[in-house]
Amino acid sequence: MNEFEIKKQMCEIGQRIYQREMVAANDGNFSVKLDENTFLCTPTGVSKGFMTPDMICKVDQEGNLKQPNGQWKPSSEIKMHMRIYKQRPDVNSVVHAHPQFATAYAIAGIPLTEKIMPEAVIFLGEVPIAKYGLPSTMEIPDAVEPFLECYDAVLLENHGALSWGEDLMSAYFKMESLEFYASLAYKAKALGGAKELPSAEVARLYELRRQFAVPGRHPADCKSATSSCNTESPLAQASISETAIEEIIKRVIEQMK
Ligand SMILES: [Zn+2]
Incomplete structure (x- = not known):
């Protein structure tokens, strides 16, 4: 896939995230690694449901713009993405969103640990909570780092969710799976509690x-x-x-x- 195709795919994923109510207004951000020092990332201050390829920013491994991009600046959360790329050379994409059920668990301080369905067990296992950090500071990357060795998704306490994978689709699908898992865990509770797999x-x-x-x-x-x-x-x-x-x-x- 060439750079323009990746930018188009980022816009398509933005539409999905927005339409599936995994973000509100201008929330959320995601990125794709092109090489060791080149990354594409979503711009700040725009709804991810209304992006066009020209808005996508190109940054270096510090998260600084590699080339000016008109009025568009990279997401202020890019530091959190860079920490993941640094610690996990196998990762080529990071997705951050505020899906409703997953974020409700993050706000309640409840990690997703129940073994309730085969797909969630196989693809996620469990989803821990990284402790609260002030957005746009190093507090979030520092809170996420301990989970990078063993997980591909975490809840961010009182904030949202973060997932990563070998490409954009894989990172996005983990976010979708995580939200589906959280929604089922929540709904099963309303029906008297999940019957966990033995x-x-x-x-x-x-x-x-x-x-x-x-x-x-x-x-x-x-x-x-x-x-x-x-x-x-x-x-x-x-x-x-x-x-x-x-x-x-x-x-x-x-x-x-
Ligand atoms: Zn956020």
């Missing part, structure tokens, strides 16, 4: 992901992940044994009746 089924889904060699990072494949996805982590072992203890207590109580 841990043996979750393990089979992780195995499927390995067999399919799905690109990107996943907490189940990551030794340092502090999540319940990683069956080797002490936290996961703790949560398994807690479940076992709960089961024993339940049986004992039943026998006492």
Whole structure:
């Protein structure tokens, strides 16, 4: 895909993000890596649903404009994108949006950890929350960095969501999947709570992901992940044994009746 085609694709993704109500007004931003020191990024102060290719800005690895672009300036959140490209050479695109359900979880301070459907388990595993940072400062990149090794998407506390991938479509689809996962988790709660997949089924889904060699990072494949996805982590072992203890207590109580 040449540079102009990528710019056109960025405008198409902008329309999708806007029409799917994943952003309001001029919110959100995304970028694509062209080479080690050249990146395309969405401009600030314009609705992502109404962009044309000429508005897309070209920046260097510090996020500075490589060439003047009329009235259009790069997003003030470009620092957060650059941190991801720096830490993850496999990533070629970053998407930031404020999807309604995912952002509601980010505002409530609830990470997405329930194993409720195969696609979310395979493609995301879990979505942790990066602690709140003041937009446009280094606080957000610093808060996101600890999750870059093991995840391809995070919630931003009291703010929104961030996803990344090997190309723009992949980064965008992770945002879509994340929002769908959050919406289902929320709606299942309204119906009395999600019935989670048993841990043996979750393990089979992780195995499927390995067999399919799905690109990107996943907490189940990551030794340092502090999540319940990683069956080797002490936290996961703790949560398994807690479940076992709960089961024993339940049986004992039943026998006492
Ligand atoms: Zn934002």
